[in-house]
Amino acid sequence: MKNREVAAALRELADSMELLGEDRYRVANYRDAATRVEHHHEPIEVMAEEHRVEQLHGIGKSIGAKIVEYLETGTLAAIEERRPRVPQAALRLMQIPGVGPKRAMQFAQELNVQTIADLQAALDSGQIAALPRLGEKIAEALRIELQRLDARSQRLPLAIALPAAEEVMRQLRACAEVQSVAVAGSIRRWRETTGDIDILVASSDPTVVMEAFTRLPVVKQVLGAGDTRASIVTVADVQIDLRVVAPESIGVALQYFTGSKEHNVKLRALAVRRGLKVNEYGVFPADDDSRNLGSRSEEEVYAALGLPWIPPELREGAGEIEMARRGALPVLVSESDLRGDLHTHTRLTDGSSTIAEMVRAGLERGYAYLAITDHSQALGITGGLTDDELRAEHAQIRELQPEYPTMQLLCGVEVDIHIDERLDCSDEFLESCDVVVASIHSALQKPRSVQTSRLISAIRNPHVDVIAHPTGRLLGRRPGYEIDLAAVLDACASHGVAIEVSGQPSRLDLDADGIRAALERGVKLVLNTDSHAADQIGELMRYAVGTARRGGATAESIINTRDFAGLQRWLRREHT
Numbered sequence: 168m169k170n171r172e173v174a175a176a177l178r179e180l181a182d183s184m185e186l187l188g189e190d191r192y193r194v195a196n197y198r199d200a201a202t203r204v205e206h207h208h209e210p211i212e213v214m215a216e217e218h219r220v221e222q223l224h225g226i227g228k229s230i231g232a233k234i235v236e237y238l239e240t241g242t243l244a245a246i247e248e249r250r251p252r253v254p255q256a257a258l259r260l261m262q263i264p265g266v267g268p269k270r271a272m273q274f275a276q277e278l279n280v281q282t283i284a285d286l287q288a289a290l291d292s293g294q295i296a297a298l299p300r301l302g303e304k305i306a307e308a309l310r311i312e313l314q315r316l317d318a319r320s321q322r323l324p325l326a327i328a329l330p331a332a333e334e335v336m337r338q339l340r341a342c343a344e345v346q347s348v349a350v351a352g353s354i355r356r357w358r359e360t361t362g363d364i365d366i367l368v369a370s371s372d373p374t375v376v377m378e379a380f381t382r383l384p385v386v387k388q389v390l391g392a393g394d395t396r397a398s399i400v401t402v403a404d405v406q407i408d409l410r411v412v413a414p415e416s417i418g419v420a421l422q423y424f425t426g427s428k429e430h431n432v433k434l435r436a437l438a439v440r441r442g443l444k445v446n447e448y449g450v451f452p453a454d455d456d457s458r459n460l461g462s463r464s465e466e467e468v469y470a471a472l473g474l475p476w477i478p479p480e481l482r483e484g485a486g487e488i489e490m491a492r493r494g495a496l497p498v499l500v501s502e503s504d505l506r507g508d509l510h511t512h513t514r515l516t517d518g519s520s521t522i523a524e525m526v527r528a529g530l531e532r533g534y535a536y537l538a539i540t541d542h543s544q545a546l547g548i549t550g551g552l553t554d555d556e557l558r559a560e561h562a563q564i565r566e567l568q569p570e571y572p573t574m575q576l577l578c579g580v581e582v583d584i585h586i587d588e589r590l591d592c593s594d595e596f597l598e599s600c601d602v603v604v605a606s607i608h609s610a611l612q613k614p615r616s617v618q619t620s621r622l623i624s625a626i627r628n629p630h631v632d633v634i635a636h637p638t639g640r641l642l643g644r645r646p647g648y649e650i651d652l653a654a655v656l657d658a659c660a661s662h663g664v665a666i667e668v669s670g671q672p673s674r675l676d677l678d679a680d681g682i683r684a685a686l687e688r689g690v691k692l693v694l695n696t697d698s699h700a701a702d703q704i705g706e707l708m709r710y711a712v713g714t715a716r717r718g719g720a721t722a723e724s725i726i727n728t729r730d731f732a733g734l735q736r737w738l739r740r741e742h743t
């Protein structure tokens with residue numbers, strides 16, 4: 168998958184153009200295209216091969232041609248021809264959020280800052296703060312951005328790590344000596360970012376598996392290979408470590424490598440209290456290495472310790488072992504519990520599929536209902552719609568309904584919450600909707616009290632059903648806007664409004680902690696994909712489910728696990 172590489176090239180071009188003072192509109196177009204390519208789930212090279220690059224929203228003929236050019240030649244003539252005129256140090260510095268072309272030039276020319284390390288040193292020595300028009304406040308903001316950049320380079324987002332691991336597992340399964348293969352570590356716990364990617368294989372013939380692993384088509388580079396362990400870098404530039412264990416030890420190995428560290432420390436302490444010990448071969452009585460009490464499966468391992476199997480998503484050492492001992496583990500929601508999706512977009516705003524394509528994707532997934540919730544007008548960059556345009560869209564949706572007797576189509580909107588707390592649609596229009604999703608997309612820097620009352624005022628509107636991506640965070644790019652989540656959840660509880668768990672891999676918002684806080688208050692959850700393309704409907708729900716499971720959510724706590732009649736009863740409730 169070359170999406171990240173292509174996105175980097177488009178960004179470099181945009182930065183070069185900006186440094187040279189070229190047309191800002193075109194610069195913005197390239198940046199926007201880079202973001203879309205980067206977050207698109209399908210390999211861009213496959214789309215290019217099938218001449219489908221322009222299906223991506225915002226990518227026209229000229230950017231489409233550049234993408235193809237990059238894939239064919241490994242570079243862009245537009246970058247090369249600008250290169251002699253572009254100061255390379257400034258270009259590097261512009262990778263830091265908050266450093267635009269003017270500042271990058273200022274740092275490069277006035278302080279001879281050439282690299283990000285130089286910038287860190289200049290910040291530490293106070294030189295940056297002393298520059299004209301800068302000061303300590305901006306210097307501090309830059310320090311924070313540098314820390315963030317550093318953190319980002321060390322942990323991969325789940326949406327990159329998981330598909331990379333899955334591709335390796337898929338290719339490994341072709342090897343006859345592989346009895347079973349699983350991904351361990353934080354990916355298996357659905358943590359939102361991951362350090363190492365550990366794949367475990369059960370096999371009686373590690374030599375053959377090692378051979379096969381280091382020669383998989385997905386391998387770009389072999390970093391090291393021993394008898395039972397190897398590390399490779401995939402063509403998507405992701406490092407993956409493989410361990411081969413004997414089939415009779417795969418359960419205990421999977422348990423150990425899934426972690427978390429905190430969970431395993433507590434589990435081992437429990438073993439000691441029970442006169443047992445756990446090692447890489449199994450669970451044994453402390454004084455008898457010959458009697459293996461459990462090792463083939465995780466279930467056996469936990470049972471040997473007197474516990475039911477604990478789902479990986481709960482293994483954070485945060486009370487799950489005590490719950491398991493009391494027999495009080497929640498029955499977590501699973502993907503098959505979901506009956507529909509209440510937050511999707513079409514190409515009438517910033518999606519890339521038609522209404523009919525979205526509906527068919529919902530049908531293919533076997534959903535009982537699907538809501539189309541395009542953006543309201545305030546969101547200019549998304550092509551947001553006026554009330555009348557949304558009404559026209561709803562008419563189209565209703566016209567399609569008879570073709571889909573097994574699936575209910577819901578006419579909805581993702582209504583923007585203005586900074587002055589007004590909603591972006593009239594009450595009269597909102598009342599006509601089957602489902603109303605409200606969210607914040609602008610003025611993200613306002614103080615916590617402002618954002619909190621913004622959300623609460625939307626929650627008080629009797630037509631609002633769901634608050635979407637409640638904290639607004641974008642993983643690895645920006646923290647959320649600040650809110651008093653407890654106050655927002657209290658308002659949801661008293662007004663019967665549900666809170667979203669977004670399956671968009673860059674959001675996963677609410678997160679596990681927020682979900683727990685919602686469940687404690689009896690606030691209902693809605694698991695949505697916020698799909699902007701038809702295939703996301705099928706692919707992204709699992710990210711919402713994994714996140715909800717980390718938060719301990721059961722099917723009962725989630726509105727869109729209900730059948731259509733149940734959903735309708737909830738949507739028609741008295742909100743006040």
Ligand SMILES: [Zn+2]
Pocket residue numbers: 581606608635636
């Ligand atoms: Zn949104």
Ligand SMILES: [Zn+2]
Pocket residue numbers: 510511512581697
């Ligand atoms: Zn949305």
